[in-house]
Amino acid sequence: MKSDCRTSQFLSRALLAVAVAAGFAFLSAAAFAEVVTARYATGAEVPVSADSFTAADKSVDLTLLGPVEGEELMLVKNTGPNFILGEFSNLAQGQIVALQYSGVTYHFVANYYGGAGRDLVLMRVRLDNLSAAAVQKLSDPLVLALKKSRAEAPFDRPISFRPEDYETGGRVLVDMQASVSNELVNQIGRLGAEVVKDRQTATTLRAWVPFTQLEAVANLQAIQSMSAARPAITHRLAH
Numbered sequence: 001m002k003s004d005c006r007t008s009q010f011l012s013r014a015l016l017a018v019a020v021a022a023g024f025a026f027l028s029a030a031a032f033a034e035v036v037t038a039r040y041a042t043g044a045e046v047p048v049s050a051d052s053f054t055a056a057d058k059s060v061d062l063t064l065l066g067p068v069e070g071e072e073l074m075l076v077k078n079t080g081p082n083f084i085l086g087e088f089s090n091l092a093q094g095q096i097v098a099l100q101y102s103g104v105t106y107h108f109v110a111n112y113y114g115g116a117g118r119d120l121v122l123m124r125v126r127l128d129n130l131s132a133a134a135v136q137k138l139s140d141p142l143v144l145a146l147k148k149s150r151a152e153a154p155f156d157r158p159i160s161f162r163p164e165d166y167e168t169g170g171r172v173l174v175d176m177q178a179s180v181s182n183e184l185v186n187q188i189g190r191l192g193a194e195v196v197k198d199r200q201t202a203t204t205l206r207a208w209v210p211f212t213q214l215e216a217v218a219n220l221q222a223i224q225s226m227s228a229a230r231p232a233i234t235h236r237l238a239h
Helices: 002-031 132-137 140-149 182-190 211-218 233-238
Strands: 035-040 048-050 059-064 072-078 096-101 104-114 119-124 171-178 204-210 223-228
Touching: 035 072, 059 096, 072 104, 096 140, 132 140, 132 211, 132 223, 140 171, 140 211, 140 223, 171 211, 182 204, 204 211, 211 223
Parallel strands: 035 059, 048 072
Antiparallel strands: 072 119, 096 104, 104 119, 171 204, 171 223
């Protein structure tokens, strides 16, 4: 009888251990799901807090539930000593995202080295002081470089985020998708830009554009998109 009782107790404890382990595994799976859901009502929410987090092979679903306050939103609070591993598949370092609430669009830039230096934060960036054409046509890195050159948020305060510096002698080398014509080349020239002749086709062109004229060039109707190009070493030295 005692043997049966001990066997029953052993089985009960074993089942409890299995249940606890299964519950822990379930919680871990939920905490680090393939799709991380982030809902912000006040801006003080912290969707993920972990001492070791891998963003690679995961995506994030962002939603605003209220007019958030403050300069940034915390997405991943990294409490451990190591950096976040990888990036979300739909949220890269320096990517600008648009979130809407009550008909108002708020823009944020992702920084995987924010907060204490190892956190993923979304920093507020204003795009309503750029022309609609510039917002549509300029790549995110060019938008951020332009914001930095103007000391506009989020670059109006000390932050860990450092966008790549594309400026060379007051100009930036830009690749453009466009309906290229002599008229367009002349328009770009009047804005102080220099077209690189051997990189011009019917639909693309490369030009050195004065950094202060990026927005003006983007406003030209024939241009469809603009992204920073990397000059050859010899060309960089020449300019």
